[in-house]
Amino acid sequence: MDQTTTAPLRRDIAEQVTARVLDGRLPAEARINEVRLAAELKVSRTPLREALVELTDRGLLVAEPRRGFRVPPLNLDEARKLYPLVGELEALALRWSSPQDLLGLVEPLERQIDAMRAALDDGRGLADLDDRWHALLLSACGNAHLMRIIAQTKPLLKRYDVLYFGGPDRARRSIDEHRDILAAVRDGDLNQAARRLVQNWVNGAAYLGQDRRPSGR
Amino acid sequence: MDQTTTAPLRRDIAEQVTARVLDGRLPAEARINEVRLAAELKVSRTPLREALVELTDRGLLVAEPRRGFRVPPLNLDEARKLYPLVGELEALALRWSSPQDLLGLVEPLERQIDAMRAALDDGRGLADLDDRWHALLLSACGNAHLMRIIAQTKPLLKRYDVLYFGGPDRARRSIDEHRDILAAVRDGDLNQAARRLVQNWVNGAAYLGQDRRPSGR
DNA sequence: GCGCTATATTCTGAATACAGAAACCATATT
DNA sequence: AATATGGTTTCTGTATTCAGAATATAGCGC
Numbered sequence: 001m002d003q004t005t006t007a008p009l010r011r012d013i014a015e016q017v018t019a020r021v022l023d024g025r026l027p028a029e030a031r032i033n034e035v036r037l038a039a040e041l042k043v044s045r046t047p048l049r050e051a052l053v054e055l056t057d058r059g060l061l062v063a064e065p066r067r068g069f070r071v072p073p074l075n076l077d078e079a080r081k082l083y084p085l086v087g088e089l090e091a092l093a094l095r096w097s098s099p100q101d102l103l104g105l106v107e108p109l110e111r112q113i114d115a116m117r118a119a120l121d122d123g124r125g126l127a128d129l130d131d132r133w134h135a136l137l138l139s140a141c142g143n144a145h146l147m148r149i150i151a152q153t154k155p156l157l158k159r160y161d162v163l164y165f166g167g168p169d170r171a172r173r174s175i176d177e178h179r180d181i182l183a184a185v186r187d188g189d190l191n192q193a194a195r196r197l198v199q200n201w202v203n204g205a206a207y208l209g210q211d212r213r214p215s216g217r
Numbered sequence: 218m219d220q221t222t223t224a225p226l227r228r229d230i231a232e233q234v235t236a237r238v239l240d241g242r243l244p245a246e247a248r249i250n251e252v253r254l255a256a257e258l259k260v261s262r263t264p265l266r267e268a269l270v271e272l273t274d275r276g277l278l279v280a281e282p283r284r285g286f287r288v289p290p291l292n293l294d295e296a297r298k299l300y301p302l303v304g305e306l307e308a309l310a311l312r313w314s315s316p317q318d319l320l321g322l323v324e325p326l327e328r329q330i331d332a333m334r335a336a337l338d339d340g341r342g343l344a345d346l347d348d349r350w351h352a353l354l355l356s357a358c359g360n361a362h363l364m365r366i367i368a369q370t371k372p373l374l375k376r377y378d379v380l381y382f383g384g385p386d387r388a389r390r391s392i393d394e395h396r397d398i399l400a401a402v403r404d405g406d407l408n409q410a411a412r413r414l415v416q417n418w419v420n421g422a423a424y425l426g427q428d429r430r431p432s433g434r
Numbered sequence: 435g436c437g438c439t440a441t442a443t444t445c446t447g448a449a450t451a452c453a454g455a456a457a458c459c460a461t462a463t464t
Numbered sequence: 465a466a467t468a469t470g471g472t473t474t475c476t477g478t479a480t481t482c483a484g485a486a487t488a489t490a491g492c493g494c
Contacts (some may be wrong), residue, residue: 006282006485007447010270034476044449049477050270057271057369059362063293065223068476082359085309092305143298143374145276149366152274156362165451187373226478251446262480266447283485285446 001086009043013051016041021060021071022158032061032069037171060159077096079160080210086157087201089150090134091194093141099188101140106186109136120168127161133178137185137197145204170207174200226260230268233258237275238288239375249278249286275369277376296377296425304372304418307351308411310358316405317355323403326353330399333392337385350395351406354402354414377425388422391417424425 017037020026037046052069055061057074112133119125131154141147175199184193229330232255237243257266269286272278328348336342348371358364394417401410 008280008282020487033474035474045476046448050267050447053267053270054274057274058281059365063225065225076322077363081456082362085360085363088309110435143302144295145299146302148276149370153362155375223477253446263480264444283446328452399472 010050010054013041013076014054015042017048017051017055018155021055022155023085026071028071028074028159030071031067032071034068054121059171061155074115074160079157080205082153082157082160083201083205084198086150086153089146089153089197090138090201091198093138093143093150094194094197095144095190096143097140098142099137099189099190102185102190103188105136105140106182107134109178109182109185112136113175113178116171116178120171123167125169130174137181138217152198162206173203178202226264227267228266229270230258231271234265234268234272235277235372238272239372242289243354245288245291245376247288248284249288251285270304276373279304280348291377293375293425296374297422299370299374300418300422300425301415303367304415306363306370307418308353308415309412310355310360310363310367311414312407313360313363314357314407318391319402319407320405322357323399324355325352326395328349328400329353330392330395333395336386340384342389343388347391352400378421380427390420394420 004113017026026032032052034048034052036047038045052061052063054064056069059072060103063069077111094209112129115127116126116133119129138147181193181196181200184190184196236241243249249269251262251265251269255262258265269278269280273280273286276285276289280286325411329346333343333346333350336346353362356365394413398410398413401407403412
């Protein structure tokens with residue numbers, strides 16, 4: 001069977017650096033000190049730099065000529081463009097999915113929605129469930145390059161995602177949107193489903209502008 | 218202009234390696250010998266590897282766990298998915314362009330089409346003009362991430378593009394399609410223009426099936 | 435002669451070393 | 465006191481070195 005294929009070190013590192021950018025351990029605007037970060041991650045600079053180059057190519061970091069890597073500033077304007085972008089990319093993936101395979105996904109997708117309803121108050125858990133739901137929905141798309149692009153683009157958006165944490169009202173609405181998307185899938189109307197999927201992301205962007213309310217309740 | 222800003226070496230290297238993949242000096246299936254390639258490019262392995270990591274992340278190369286980097290095989294099925302993908306990405310960029318800015322582009326785009334008509338027999342020059350036309354058409358799109366994705370995806374397709382080189386008949390048809398796209402832009406009907414843009418790419422894919430032998434022996 | 439195993443070589447992946455640019459700091463000068 | 469300036473230190477970008485896996489080669493047994 002499959003032996004333990006040693007993944008290249010840069011893969012792990014890229015994931016860890018991504019996590020640090022998303023959770024703010026590497027905050028916006030921060031310059032990255034390669035030696036210190038390498039020490040923290042217990043690796044040498046070489047694979048770390050390879051990971052940083054990867055992330056820079058995806059837009060999660062920026063490289064300034066002789067000044068190294070930096071976490072780009074948070075930019076509401078950029079965020080407002082990213083949400084529709086991910087929406088359209090996912091919509092494309094959905095339209096290009098195999099309709100039969102999609103029908104097989106209806107039931108697990110339904111169950112996931114139930115799970116989300118049960119986790120209305122757990123912001124982080126809900127975000128995870130949301131991610132998995134979208135991933136599952138798009139798992140029937142055979143366009144590998146599109147899927148790669150989506151996977152590489154979503155972290156850019158996640159950086160803003162964590163900011164708003166819509167709260168239960170937003171969560172409820174999003175769950176309803178998921179239900180409607182799923183209904184269109186069940187009907188075999190992929191175009192309708194795709195439109196609703198875009199709308200789901202666009203609606204997510206709408207929550208960016210307003211002040212971030214602490215999730216107290 | 219600011220010329221003193223030394224671009225990182227990996228940028229040059231990535232471009233040179235891309236060129237070698239596209240023109241076949243690094244043929245499909247070829248494994249990349251890092252020391253040899255570094256010697257040929259007169260650089261050390263470190264920035265070369267950084268460039269290879271970049272290109273792998275874009276899908277132009279593949280990395281096998283402990284066997285290094287490889288040029289992925291040509292895959293007609295992949296190509297047939299890449300053309301519509303680039304088409305949809307460009308269509309998106311067009312729909313998101315500033316209508317006013319687009320109107321300002323109509324005249325230069327018209328001139329470029331004339332230049333293409335004059336270069337009907339020069340396959341390589343024509344391909345260049347085509348590239349520039351599309352780049353110009355999308356230059357009014359302000360979505361930086363989408364533009365980056367497009368720029369990173371097109372080389373994947375170029376690998377197949379050079380194979381067919383449709384000939385003057387295909388060229389003539391493509392030029393007509395460009396004219397029709399431009400007409401829709403002139404009318405301010407971006408959706409129509411976007412649809413025609415997708416079709417232009419899809420038609421490009423149609424020329425792939427022809428004279429390319431598969432591997433089965 | 436053919437196949438298998440042991441050994442040598444090659445190559446990648448990672449660590450370390452080095453050179454030059456940028457940032458920092460302290461001092462001196464107006 | 466504020467600012468310019470020279471020197472020092474830090475950090476990046478690149479080169480080189482090292483270790484271990486993968487592949488090729490030669491030797492050995494059958």
